Amino acid sequence: MIITRSPLRISLGGGGTDLPSYYRKHSGFLIAAAIDKYVYITLHQTFQKGLIIKYSKLEHANSVEEIQHPIIREALKLVGVGGDGEPHIELTSMADIPAGTGLGSSGSFTTALLKALHSYKKNIVPPQALAEQACHIEIEKLGEPIGKQDQYIAAYxxxxxxxxxxxxHVEATPLKVDNETLYNLEDNLLLFFTGYSRSASHILKDQDQKSRVSDKDMIDNLHFVKELGYQSQEALEIGDLHKFGDLMNVHWEHKKKRSGGMSNPDIDRWYTLAMENGAVGGKVIGAGGGGFLMFYADDKTKLRHALTQAGLREVRFRFDFEGTRTVIS
Known part of the structure; x- marks a missing residue:
């Protein structure tokens, strides 16, 4: 039995500049944080003939090519698992948070899956290579209009x-924050589930298409958001968390301009309520349109009370510093 896990993530600045349609011309920059909510993959050999795949569906396949789940099919092919003459295997996935909620579950799923397959083959794969392989599957092989953030922060x-x-090429550098800033950031960032799930690919498709044709408004927006990412890095590294919260608010106002599907009346109402009840700044995590609202709070007790009274469910978290790892092998 092999069990792997890969963390979900939150974005702290510069999100959206990791799409190839943008960074191939202008370079991208963002800050992301892994959290202690995970996607798990289990893999073991079975006595049944064929491949058993369990996720939200159950698949029985006689060959890798028959597998309907595109990421699982391509990962098995890439690592070379499940071919003729190999022992029969069963793959199962589970997650702490549902897919489509903006925390990068697809990238986490792909890195956890690849880690399990490499563990099965006794391959040692560093985080950079693991993230590159996950991006290759999702972006190049499957043509998803997504960025590279999720795969890289999950791996690292x-x-x-x-x-x-x-x-x-992607360069990864740890954010240089002292322990006091780290603990205060962890304590005062609050996540609330909106109740909406959505497809990141659908939301990001419009941004990707506009970036490809160098739409001026979109490119200017992403330039500005990238600059906010650098400012957020500076604020965090000097320990100015109030400024970081202010920058989140500015980021959200610009993020909403990228697509009409980025927000909705409920999200706008909850955001206003949060800003009136202890939040310094916030945003929808991920592509937008639903999922999780994240706020940096001056008064987290007041904010927590206001939003839970409004019907939102809080998900408490800590940061994860292990990245994608094998739990049992």
């Missing part, structure tokens, strides 16, 4: 700054 863990270079 921690609070990490990423530079996305035009040649496709």
């Amino acid at each position: 863990g921690g609070l990490t700054c990423f530079q996305f270079l035009p040649n496709g």
